Amino acid sequence: MSRKAPPRPSFAPRNWGGWVAASLLWLLGWLPRPVGRALVWPVGPLAHALAGRRRQIAERNLQRCFPDWSADQRARVTRGTFDSVARMIAEMAWCWSGPMSRIRRISSVYGLEHLRAAEAQGKGVLLVTGHFTCLEIGGRILLDHADFGGVYRPLKSPVMEWYQTRGRLRYADFMVSKRNARQAVKILRGGGTVWYAPDQDFGPAQSGFAPFFGIQTASLLATQRLPAMTGCAVVPMFPRFVRGTGRYEVHVLPALENYPGEDPATDLARINALIESWVRQCPEQYWWIHRRFKTRPPGEPGFYD
Template sequence: MFLREYRPIGHRVACFALMLFGPLQAGCPLDKFGLFLIVALLRVLSVLPYSFVARFGSALGTTLYRLPSRRKHIVLVNLRLCFPAKSALEHEQLGRAHFQHVVRSYLERGIQWFGSAKSIDKIVQIESEIDLDDKNAPPTIFMGFHFVGIEVGCMRYSTHLPVASLYTRMSNAPMCDLARRQRGRFGAEMIERATSARKVVGLLRSGTPVMLAADMDQGIDNSVFVPFFGVEACTLTSISRLAKLGRARVVPFVTEVLPDFRGYKLTIFKPLSDYPSSSETVDARRMNEFLETQILRFPEQYYWVHRRFKHRPVGVAGVY
């Protein structure tokens, strides 16, 4: 199998299904044969009807939720922390719906990574509060958030307009190279987050918009603790700093999954006013507050499988 060491069956299946198409985590190694199978599967999925792939992914997510797994535990911990007023049953229902969306989004990467620009345009509609064709637009940072549709939204934008996008390197190098290559195949310039600052500033000042998301716990470096649904969360300050250096406006965007397997909607909002401010902490808090308003619209679509509260303030116990 793809896991070289023994794991309980629930962990093995969930690890393979949930991590295979997303950021590979420690404990889920992937060899060349496994990567070959992933590519083969995604190519097959890319030519199947979108509605079939979406429905199958949703059904598979329901099945995987029934299995014990580390990711299920993380999802439920996050939901309990962020929605303490909800009952245990509501947390379970929301967790199940989230698994449906996550697994579905992984299978839909067949279309995203190997489908044509036309096939992506067909499933993603754009609604923008700014003029995307404005040739005189100021330097722009598109501030994204990790909803399950973030990747297809970024790719939809790149099918028609120039853009650069930041990515975090995966632990599996071949998978990372595949993801970077396929995500950028319509012309988006892919920039590794760890070496991005000078490059991003140069792109912004030259007029190329940059898409990045800073809503995940990447460690305490260049981060501050600010509330996220009332819980102190380690939050990156990179958008605030890059906006200052690049003299850029910050434009939030969100890609939501539409009901009835109708695809996605990429919503591009107006630029945030007075952002960046003189305080990175204030900016981080504002980013989280904006994100909270969007999560409340469709909470099952946010990326709860991530350990959002991995790092804790000094003296505060871990939650996972």
């Protein structure tokens, strides 16, 4: 568990790329919001044009998840996904180095009473969300109203890992590597609140299969095991960017009742259904460029072949 950033990496040549990226993010965080958005906007169309493999993954995911859509609809959401990823760069910069006052002016939180009610039970709280492009700023907004930390996947670049962790610990209580699940258990047993996004494919060893958009999907068992081990409440929260107003919303939903149940597969399906319902509201803000359906049940052909 991290309560402080790792030591600052050296300026050795192997780290120069990371230092350039971190410096640009720092600068972007302090520029006026309209300027920052204008600077990152070209990244979306450019990545859509050049990142052929990621574009194909997004197109395949949308084709299977929304079979009733026309080709034009899928193409529009694919382009929108890359635009959302570009906007995410500015959002990360605002969170990690910019002043919080800018974010407060353009954000709203709904359903905070549900988190308060779960905390009042005196047990831990598992905040469950999905990999939406505005998850970083969504977490930052909610942390203005509650104390918690998150489970995350460390970055390969030592400079960016240092910069990301340092930036997040400006506002988060702690950061827990996904490789250190025992720390999350300890925090939950101690009555703490842990943010967790389980909707990624980490292979069959950590997963069970449950439907997601009608597709049997490798779904992380931690969302069922953590509350079973700790007795914590499971509270869904979902962020979104409202294009028409330029504002960000964080919606906190009531704690799941009778969770976990007796059947892990049913529990996984409940979590997937929650995430799916939110994806349907803002599909272009979901992380479609991830190979969410890479792991297949025995006997099924490859999803992305």
